[in-house]
Amino acid sequence: MGKSPATAKAASIPLVAIVGNPNAGKTTLFNSLTGSHQKVANYPGVTVEKVSGNLKIGKLQVECIDVPGLYSLSAVSSDEEVAVEVIHGRGYGAREPDLLVCVVNAANLERNLFFVSQLAEARYPLIVVLTMTDLLHLRDENIDITKLSNLLGVDVVEVVGQKGAGIQELKDAIERNLESPKHPTKEFGFPISLETKAAALRERLSRAGFDYPISTIRTALLERNTEFEASIQDTPELKNAYEQAHLELQEEGMPASTEVATRYQWSAMVAKAVIEAADKKRRRRTRSDKIDYILTHRVFGLIVFFGVMYLTFQSIYTFARPLMNGMTAGFNWIGNLVGSHLGGHSGAAVAARGRAHQRRWDSAHLSASNIDPILLHCRARGNRLFGPRCVPHGPASRLVRVERPRIHSSSVELRMRDTGNHVRPRYAGRKEQTCHDSGCSPHELQRASSRIPPADRGVYRT
Amino acid sequence: MKARVVKIAPDSPKLKRLQEMGLTEGTEFVVNKVAPFGDPVEIKLRGYRLCLRKAETVGIEIEAVE
Numbered sequence: 001m002g003k004s005p006a007t008a009k010a011a012s013i014p015l016v017a018i019v020g021n022p023n024a025g026k027t028t029l030f031n032s033l034t035g036s037h038q039k040v041a042n043y044p045g046v047t048v049e050k051v052s053g054n055l056k057i058g059k060l061q062v063e064c065i066d067v068p069g070l071y072s073l074s075a076v077s078s079d080e081e082v083a084v085e086v087i088h089g090r091g092y093g094a095r096e097p098d099l100l101v102c103v104v105n106a107a108n109l110e111r112n113l114f115f116v117s118q119l120a121e122a123r124y125p126l127i128v129v130l131t132m133t134d135l136l137h138l139r140d141e142n143i144d145i146t147k148l149s150n151l152l153g154v155d156v157v158e159v160v161g162q163k164g165a166g167i168q169e170l171k172d173a174i175e176r177n178l179e180s181p182k183h184p185t186k187e188f189g190f191p192i193s194l195e196t197k198a199a200a201l202r203e204r205l206s207r208a209g210f211d212y213p214i215s216t217i218r219t220a221l222l223e224r225n226t227e228f229e230a231s232i233q234d235t236p237e238l239k240n241a242y243e244q245a246h247l248e249l250q251e252e253g254m255p256a257s258t259e260v261a262t263r264y265q266w267s268a269m270v271a272k273a274v275i276e277a278a279d280k281k282r283r284r285r286t287r288s289d290k291i292d293y294i295l296t297h298r299v300f301g302l303i304v305f306f307g308v309m310y311l312t313f314q315s316i317y318t319f320a321r322p323l324m325n326g327m328t329a330g331f332n333w334i335g336n337l338v339g340s341h342l343g344g345h346s347g348a349a350v351a352a353r354g355r356a357h358q359r360r361w362d363s364a365h366l367s368a369s370n371i372d373p374i375l376l377h378c379r380a381r382g383n384r385l386f387g388p389r390c391v392p393h394g395p396a397s398r399l400v401r402v403e404r405p406r407i408h409s410s411s412v413e414l415r416m417r418d419t420g421n422h423v424r425p426r427y428a429g430r431k432e433q434t435c436h437d438s439g440c441s442p443h444e445l446q447r448a449s450s451r452i453p454p455a456d457r458g459v460y461r462t
Numbered sequence: 463m464k465a466r467v468v469k470i471a472p473d474s475p476k477l478k479r480l481q482e483m484g485l486t487e488g489t490e491f492v493v494n495k496v497a498p499f500g501d502p503v504e505i506k507l508r509g510y511r512l513c514l515r516k517a518e519t520v521g522i523e524i525e526a527v528e
Contacts, residue, residue, distance in 0.1 A: 072482040076475060110508040111484045223472060256472040261486045268508070298498055 013063050014178050015095050016055070017086055019119065020103030021112045022069030025131035025159075029103055030066035032164050033171075044069060048079040050086055057171045060178075065092055071111070073118045073215070087122065099177055100124045101170075106143050107135040109275065113267035114260075116152065117188050121215045125181030127173050128156045129166075138286050141277045148274045153185040188266040190218065190259075193252060197221060197245040208235055215259070221246050223256040463493040464527040471521035480518070484508040490527060 018026045018033075022044030031038055034053030039046060045068070052065040067083035075081040085091030087100065102119055104112040119126055128148075136143060149156040155173045159166035190198075198218045205212055210232065220228040224246065232238045255261075285293075294300050467489045470477050484507055485491075491507035501516045 071479065074478070074482070076479055108508075108510040111510060114482065114484065255487070257470060257481055257487060260478075260481045261488070264484060264486050264489075264508075271509075296495055296504075298496075302498065 013061050014098040015063050015065065015092070016099045016101055016174060016178075017065045017067060017092075017097035018101045018103060019067055019083060019087060020069060020129075021071060021105060021108070021115055024069065024103040024105040024108075024112060026069065026103045027066055029101075029129060029131070029159060029170075030064060032159075032167050034064050038066065045079070048082075050082055050092060052092070055171075057175045060175055062174065062178075065097070070115060072115060073122065087119070087124075097124065099174060099181070100126045101129055101174070102126060103129045103131055106130050106133045107139070108132075109143075109271040110264065110267045113270055114263050116184075117263045117266060118215060120152070120154075120184035121186060122213060125177050126154045126184050127170075127177055128152060128154055129170060130156055130158045131160070133158055134160055135286070136275075139277075141275055144274045144276065148270070151185065151270050151273065154182050188263055190262050191254065194218060194221065194249065194254065194258065197249065201242060201245055204238060204241055205232070208232075208238055210238075219259050221249055222254065222258055464490060465493065465524045466490045466527050467522060468525050469523040474521055476518060477521050480514075480522070483512065484510075485512070485522070 018030050020026050023046075027038050027040045027047050030036060030051070030053065031040065033055050036051070036053045038051055047066060047068045050065055050067045052063055055062045055064045065086060067086050068079040070080055070083050073084055073087070075084045082091060086097065089096030100119060100122075102116055104116060116126075116128060130143065130145065130148075133143060145156050145158055155177060157166055157170045157173050159170055198214055198221055201221065202212065202214055202217050205217070212228070216225075216228065219225060220242070229239070229242070232242060295304060467485060467487050470481060470485075470487055489507055491505045493503060494506050494511060495504040497503070502513050503516065504511055504513045506512075
């Protein structure tokens with residue numbers, strides 16, 4: 001079978017997969033090894049896809065792959081499946097990893113070692129990287145790395161993630177293990193009857209051409225596994241042997257959880273052997289514990305929650321006001337600046353036009369809140385913008401009157417030329433109230449308003 | 463408040479996952495925190511903290527430990 005040059009080249013570069021429990025520090029390690037900038041955060045489940053990068057150890061070129069975290073090799077979610085497929089050599093271009101780097105959180109050793117025990121049986125060369133030892137030290141605990149390495153049968157390297165301490169040692173260990181892999185321990189203390197039955201069945205299966213890892217056979221013997229059963233359906237003698245062994249174990253009274261429970265017994269034993277606690281009573285609470293105590297407290301937590309919500313509300317409705325006013329002023333200033341450079345349109349015209357828009361918007365809001373149009377007229381007069389001349393008129397429909405009360409444009413001009421003739425008697429005495437509030441001189445206003453297209457004229461309300 | 467897992471119902475994938483996370487039969491744990499309405503609950507087991515909804519723990523038998 002002829003391999004394409006690309007795959008042949010890729011195959012010559014060793015593949016190293018970084019695996020481990022969620023939130024153990026896999027991506028931090030990946031970033032420091034490869035110089036990438038993958039997203040890291042302090043909670044489980046940040047990485048949901050596999051990511052690869054290149055790493056140079058001396059002259060050796062290594063491809064490194066970062067996968068989502070796993071609690072065990074039996075995946076239940078799709079991101080876990082991604083990781084399991086990579087470990088089994090089905091996920092990443094059908095390449096089996098040449099080396100697994102298992103990241104172990106030293107502050108949560110038992111649960112992490114459970115996963116190591118599963119990996120150890122998956123037959124791959126393995127290195128263990130110990131992270132978060134600084135957290136362990138905060139708890140006044142110490143870990144005996146040499147002892148851990150002896151118990152696991154593989155190299156254990158301590159790495160303190162962000163500081164990059166231990167990265168060089170890890171690179172050396174990767175290089176060393178790629179040349180001469182160490183085989184991890186497989187002694188986890190499973191019951192002897194289970195081990196003999198599993199080994200015998202595995203022997204028979206391999207003779208028949210099935211290659212199942214011992215852990216799969218063990219779990220299938222303890223509790224019926226439909227997938228496993230279906231695969232040996234066609235060979236009756238295998239099926240019989242399997243069913244008989246399964247029944248015998250059930251008669252012995254071996255619970256289905258034996259597989260998991262035994263691994264945890266082992267990992268608890270290892271953790272106890274390698275962790276030296278200084279003095280249990282003097283355990284300090286870490287800063288994170290102290291923050292948690294307040295934020296997740298039944299009473300204080302709720303107070304903090306409502307405080308944060310109140311601040312959010314305030315920041316939207318109160319704190320933002322000066323900012324919004326500043327923006328309005330800024331736009332007005334730009335309007336003036338631009339307007340003065342546009343032929344024909346004076347700054348005031350542009351500004352007035354802007355204000356007209358603003359007010360139309362305001363009046364639309366008024367209509368939304370269903371204010372009586374008559375009231376609106378009064379307001380318009382009360383604000384003394386255009387005086388009695390500008391009593392809005394328009395179509396009879398209430399809504400339209402509120403929304404777009406037109407100003408009779410000629411009436412403004414008329415008002416400028418002609419004092420009082422067109423004023424209704426009611427308002428006759430209020431001439432002095434005209435044209436004051438807009439901030440423009442009457443002359444300016446007149447010029448401005450004549451340039452405003454009729455459609456843009458509205459009630460001027462301040 | 464300290465308790466011990468007595469029995470876990472077999473044949474449930476969700477409970478299998480909890481066992482793989484260390485909540486096996488015979489494991490002792492401490493109830494750390496309880497949310498305002500009694501659910502979820504944070505427990506401490508095997509040196510780490512685990513947050514559980516009560517619905518996720520159906521099928522686990524526990525007993526109090528003095």
